[in-house]
Amino acid sequence: MASKLTPRGTDYSKWYNELVAQADLAQHSDVKGCMVIKPYGFAIWERMQSVLDGMFKETGHVNAYFPLFIPKSYLSKEAAHVEGFAKECAVVTHYRLMNDPNGNGVVVDPSAKLEEELVVRPTSETIIWNTYKDWIQSYRDLPLLINQWANVVRWEMRTRLFLRTAEFLWQEGHTAHETKEEAVEEARRMLDVYANFAEGWMAMPVVKGVKSVNERFAGAEDTYCIEAMMQDGKALQAGTSHFLGQNFARAFDVKFATRDGGQELVWATSWGVSTRLMGALIMTHSDDAGLVLPPKLAPIEVVLVPIYKGEDQMAEIVAALKSIADDLKAAGIRVKLDDDDTKRSGWKFAEYELKGVPVRLAMGPRDLAGGTIEVARRDTKEKSYVPSEGIVAHVQSLLAEIQDNLLARAAARTTETTSVVDTWDDFIAALDRGGFVSAHWDGTSETEDLIKKETKATIRCIPLDGDTTPGQCIRTGAPSAQRVLFARAY
């Protein structure tokens, strides 16, 4: 806890791992690739969940819950889908343990083999569409707008806390619609929800776009995404929203009676964001002193720290801070008064900086005498002394300013690191500098693969509001309809 973080400039990856551990966000568990999300980290995720859940409900969705286990046969009903996920599925084959005849604890009971293996869901399209089949009879049952909060398992070769873990928490929306247009509109609507959340709450600028065929979700007709740029110049896919066409309806035979009495396959979407957003949040704002949280998602927006000598002074100052804390709470601000006498104020300052608390208020004897309070903001590390009278209004506007500043700072960085290039040499140079690279591409998977192989860069997305001036492919010189965004990515 007392050790300093490796600076970002020295080893970004190391900095990230140390930050996650030291800020008490998560730790590795004894199970490979799986993490324990610690209370402070989970509190941030709970804030994200609660805000997103509200946004989903505002857009007409309801929550439900589907099983963790999926019969193996379901997974293979949609060809592209199983192709995409088969390599990373955990499979349950037995349902009972027994005492080891040799006395070494318990072993799998070989007589308890399942007739059909169960796959631990890597995503829930199949089990959900198999259920929707029974729920949807008529156009009157549509649209069906359901979300679930769940854990999923993808047996990844290589994992990183929050960014890629074998088990992760997420939400997955699964909707059914009467027409293609409605489904596309839904997928786009949820993409907007994600983008609004990213920018409005996480203070993380994102580019909205559509994935190339190579990067598309297994079983989708179109994958929309939000892409964010991290401080080290690598891109991170922060959320996806898929237009699934009629693929799953066809695979699970989900038909509805149309308004004119016919039978038609329903149109589908699915969309999700995961605990990966925690990684995005960390890598967007944090610095060498630790985590930096946007006020809107901080479990603690303001921490109050007393500075004192002796018990009498402590009592006096804590009482004054308590009164301020109550006023802040009454104004709807999440506060913590840290009157723990076993830790010194200097230790607390460092600790709350590490944990990214946006605003720190400290009061010592001089403040008490002079009617002031020390206000320190985490984003710029600036400190000032302000009158304790009217502190609530001051803090409110400061929190808003910090929220805005974080977004502006991240947006400036994203813009500054984005390159627009027209030659292969410039393209390589831009990739090496880091950031998004806006360039022309001939639209073929072959060229995309080639570029990936040669540069490790992928097409992050074809921006929805991008530059649609035609040009020539950066690699092949073939005609290109519009610029796309390349980057090296997580």
Place this chain on the structure above:
RNA sequence: CGGGAUAUAGCGCAGCCCGGUAGCGCGCUUCGUUCGGGACGAAGAGGCCGCAGGUUCGAAUCCUGCUAUCCCGACCA
């Protein structure tokens, strides 16, 4: 799945080459002094040295096998 490394107290590590009954820092407990940026002193508690074999009078240390984790790649939200 390839390459590299590691496994010793809650955490971070030393000890291993050269075998002799386990040590340091942080943290933890108690007491005292401190307190405007990670305090100081004193006294304590805490370890099947990853697991299983082998060599030896004796293994954290040498040998064999296994397991797990981390990092770097290929694959992915």
